[in-house]
Amino acid sequence: MDEKIVIAETCIGCGRCVRVCPSKVIESGRAGHPVATHLRRCISCGHCVAICPTGAFLHADFPPERVHGFSRGELPSPEVLMTLMKARRSNRALSAEPVPREALERIVEAAHRAPTASNGRGVHFTVVVSPEEVRSLSLFTLEVFGRAARMLENPLVRFWLKPLKPHLYDYLPVLKRLQREFDAGNDQIMRGATAALLIHSPEGSSMPADNANLAYQNGSLMAEALGVSQFYMGFVCNAVRMSKGRLEKRLGIGGTIHAAMALGMPALRFDNYVDRDPACVDWR
Numbered sequence: 001m002d003e004k005i006v007i008a009e010t011c012i013g014c015g016r017c018v019r020v021c022p023s024k025v026i027e028s029g030r031a032g033h034p035v036a037t038h039l040r041r042c043i044s045c046g047h048c049v050a051i052c053p054t055g056a057f058l059h060a061d062f063p064p065e066r067v068h069g070f071s072r073g074e075l076p077s078p079e080v081l082m083t084l085m086k087a088r089r090s091n092r093a094l095s096a097e098p099v100p101r102e103a104l105e106r107i108v109e110a111a112h113r114a115p116t117a118s119n120g121r122g123v124h125f126t127v128v129v130s131p132e133e134v135r136s137l138s139l140f141t142l143e144v145f146g147r148a149a150r151m152l153e154n155p156l157v158r159f160w161l162k163p164l165k166p167h168l169y170d171y172l173p174v175l176k177r178l179q180r181e182f183d184a185g186n187d188q189i190m191r192g193a194t195a196a197l198l199i200h201s202p203e204g205s206s207m208p209a210d211n212a213n214l215a216y217q218n219g220s221l222m223a224e225a226l227g228v229s230q231f232y233m234g235f236v237c238n239a240v241r242m243s244k245g246r247l248e249k250r251l252g253i254g255g256t257i258h259a260a261m262a263l264g265m266p267a268l269r270f271d272n273y274v275d276r277d278p279a280c281v282d283w284r
């Protein structure tokens with residue numbers, strides 16, 4: 001296809017593509033037939049192709065092999081979906097068994113399907129499976145936290161900083177405990193995870209942290225459905241932020257890590273779910 005958008009003869013002029021295009025690329029032309037008038041605005045979301053009832057809407061980014069029919073009956077029921085969400089846990093009781101490659105691939109695929117701002121799709125994934133690399137994520141985090149702890153304990157810094165940012169000093173015992181536990185053979189950062197999924201974006205992406213965390217949630221639900229345990233690597237993400245690019249550089253990641261998932265096979269499974277406190281909701 002030479003042109004990015006071609007409307008084939010089979011178009012019935014139903015106007016659905018005009019209606020769903022978020023960027024108003026397509027207008028209704030003569031006899032209701034769509035015309036692509038503002039191609040430069042196209043964000044390649046694929047709505048036009050996905051809504052076309054006759055396959056007449058041809059988009060260079062979505063050749064026929066990238067367009068799939070599905071039946072709404074295949075979707076999980078709200079009850080099933082809600083049970084998945086209730087059952088999802090941050091399971092840290094992990095076995096030494098590695099997560100099968102196929103499961104990791106499906107988790108990445110689920111994460112990759114999440115929405116991104118302006119369909120920028122600038123979410124990249126690094127899957128860490130080598131035991132040394134997984135361990136190095138804990139070591140990196142402890143090194144960053146150790147440096148921060150020493151800085152906070154410096155008497156001069158403490159004198160100035162504690163009155164200004166007392167909450168920073170609330171973390172000091174946690175930073176020190178993590179190192180003590182690690183030294184005692186109890187890694188409270190990776191907690192025996194055998195893999196990690198780092199979600200990152202190149203510089204200049206729009207809303208990168210939002211995109212990464214939406215991807216995370218897709219991936220975590222897929223992990224639960226696959227029987228793979230996961231938990232959010234908040235300590236590592238904090239260390240990433242505090243170290244301003246050092247982990248990315250070490251791993252050869254061009255961009256910034258915005259979310260990270262520790263993965264492992266469960267040693268124990270949760271057979272019950274518990275109720276959360278009621279949601280804080282305002283209806284207006």
Ligand SMILES: Cc1cc2nc3c(=O)[nH]c(=O)nc-3n(C[C@H](O)[C@H](O)[C@H](O)COP(=O)(O)O)c2cc1C
Nearest residue numbers: 088089090091092188189191231232233234235236
């Ligand atoms: C932003 C964020 C950071 C988190 N960081 C960690 C972490 O570093 N280590 C960990 O074991 N769990 C971490 N968690 C998991 C939470 O502790 C967990 O979601 C919470 O206790 C509720 O449990 P649930 O996920 O099983 O429902 C994090 C969760 C979020 C949302």
